[in-house]
Amino acid sequence: MDFIAGEVLFFNKPLTWTSFDLVNKFRYKLSRKLKVKKIKVGHAGTLDPLATGVMIVCTGKATKRIDEFQFQTKEYVATLKLGETTPSFDLEKEVDAVYPTEHITRELVEGVLKQFIGTIEQVPPVFSACKIEGKRAYELARNGEEVPLKAKTLVIDEIELLACELPVVKIRVVCSKGTYIRALARDIGVALHSGAHLIALERTRVGDVTLDQCMNPEDIDAFLDREIPAEETK
Numbered sequence: 001m002d003f004i005a006g007e008v009l010f011f012n013k014p015l016t017w018t019s020f021d022l023v024n025k026f027r028y029k030l031s032r033k034l035k036v037k038k039i040k041v042g043h044a045g046t047l048d049p050l051a052t053g054v055m056i057v058c059t060g061k062a063t064k065r066i067d068e069f070q071f072q073t074k075e076y077v078a079t080l081k082l083g084e085t086t087p088s089f090d091l092e093k094e095v096d097a098v099y100p101t102e103h104i105t106r107e108l109v110e111g112v113l114k115q116f117i118g119t120i121e122q123v124p125p126v127f128s129a130c131k132i133e134g135k136r137a138y139e140l141a142r143n144g145e146e147v148p149l150k151a152k153t154l155v156i157d158e159i160e161l162l163a164c165e166l167p168v169v170k171i172r173v174v175c176s177k178g179t180y181i182r183a184l185a186r187d188i189g190v191a192l193h194s195g196a197h198l199i200a201l202e203r204t205r206v207g208d209v210t211l212d213q214c215m216n217p218e219d220i221d222a223f224l225d226r227e228i229p230a231e232e233t234k
Contacts, residue, residue, distance in 0.1 A: 006065075007058070007059045009215065011055045011214055013054075023043050039059060042066050045069065045203075048201070050090050054205060054210070069207065074177070077201075078184075078200070081199045084197060089182035090182050090197055101167045110161055114159070116191075121152070122184070
């Protein structure tokens with residue numbers, strides 16, 4: 001592999017790691033292996049720290065392809081807990097409100113999910129990387145400031161109910177760039193006349209790249225040893 005000319009790699013991002021953590025770890029190990037001070041490494045499509053799954057990482061001149069990958073369709077498996085909300089719409093923040101769930105049935109959940117298929121408007125979470133006058137929304141939110149976010153148009157291609165053990169449901173979502181699954185969880189909770197937040201999220205596909213093609217961070221050293229011959233590191 002020629003990492004300076006540019007390579008595209010697929011990783012399975014671990015739980016609690018930021019997307020930057022993964023890029024930083026790979027860049028550090030790659031630059032040490034190649035014995036270079038600087039090498040361009042970037043990722044296509046940020047994953048929240050509490051999400052796992054497919055992350056595409058580009059090196060060298062292949063970083064020019066990042067936009068191409070970001071626009072590709074993505075697939076997620078999301079686990080939602082109904083009847084409770086959090087300010088971040090996931091487990092990053094504590095539960096801030098509790099709602100009734102006694103009226104919710106599997107049939108009601110299936111009916112509500114169908115409402116979200118197609119072109120929809122979605123207001124991003126305030127705890128997100130959206131920019132407002134040059135600042136990240138999550139920075140303003142964490143400072144207790146008002147975060148005025150506008151709805152964005154996006155496309156949900158598929159939603160499938162994988163499991164329903166109320167008040168917990170698991171769904172598969174195929175969607176366009178810019179979709180916040182946390183915000184989708186919030187909106188599903190509202191549509192069910194209750195509340196909801198994410199308790200687990202895994203990105204299972206980006207374009208044609210699936211989880212079984214992805215490398216785990218603990219395999220980076222062995223991968224680099226295999227791909228960069230010893231003579232290149234002298």
